[in-house]
Amino acid sequence: MYDAPDELIDRAAAALRRRHAPNPRLVSRIVALVEGRRRRWWRAVTWPSAPFSLSATATLAAAGLLLGFLSREATDSTGHDQPVAAQPGAQAIPLIPAARASGEAVPVPVQFTLRDVRASQVSLVGDFNGWSQTATPLEPGVEPGTWSVTVPLSAGRHVYAFVVNGKWMTDPRAQTAPDLDFGRANSVLIVQAP
Template identity: 40%
Template sequence: MAERAERDPVIERVVHEMRATSPSSDATIARVVAAAVQAREMGVLEEAEDVPVRVRTPRRLVRWRVAGWIAAAASLTGFAVGASITAWRDRAVRVVAPVEGQSVAVASMAAPTGAPTGAPSAALASNSAAEDARVVTQFVLARPGAASVALVGDFNAWDKAATPLAQEPGSGVWSVALPLVPGRHVYAFLVNGAEWVVDPRAPKANDPDFGVAGSAVVVGRP
């Protein structure tokens, strides 16, 4: 590029200086990998700084409370509705890194329940418990004439084959209900395997990292 080719000696010197790197230690790499793996497994990433990632761990599921009238309204066009579950007990879990020399594989292993809160093993144990606390959420999209509609989102790793919607015969309304972990989720519909459609009734979720907007749904805690 011309601008780079025409760099004068001063800028060349600056670039040379600023390009110097220090090698990253194995422990640093392990810490980063462990944090990322754990966050992805949890499906939870709080934005606030200095706030540990928290997972609410259910003691047991007590009852379902499906908002039927909302579901009926949802059938008119596309949006997500949720059912909630009660009875929770909190367990704060920090995304923790392995200690120096500990391998990433160890840090990402599942742990037995009952481990002390805050330890890596406890974080992962509570994660599996959180899996049981999902709230059934319905997604609906009116798209007459579509050959297929799929739901993609952070909850299914944006896998277009994971969550197909079913069409109510002759209605052009597509829907699916799936259990989601409470929290904010970003999703979109994929029509005919290729057309990215945001939910017209849901808040838009801009994604400065990915560059393509999706829709946001907040699955509430009971």
């Protein structure tokens, strides 16, 4: 009843459809833009030359390294407020390199952990690895159901999610940011430069 055939509407729509022509200039511009960008696979992120010290974590974190979920956009508009205990836990643990080159932006090693006894395969996806489901797998820990991976992240806001047994899920302990374009929320993490 809503889309009954209507000659006038059909003719108007057909004319509107044919109103525009290919725009090779725009196509070239877009392709050139993305070729210049490439995918952001670990872009601008390199590990520090010296290994970082796990034992330094607590001290340095207390000294001012902030890893938080402080984005203005980081509001879960979906109203999800399920108890963490009922879900797999996830925790990002800030680590800091023991040595860094002076004057250079140094990536901050960040450990992502997840607790989910049902998981048989877990990976981390985010804007820092091109949302690749294969680039950053989490390794199972000694304790059953624990998974973790450490990745170097540049300072700034990062958006990420876990893929557990092939299904995307947000980090239940992190703030989420709804993404209108892609139809699902992701977790938000802000890393401040050490």
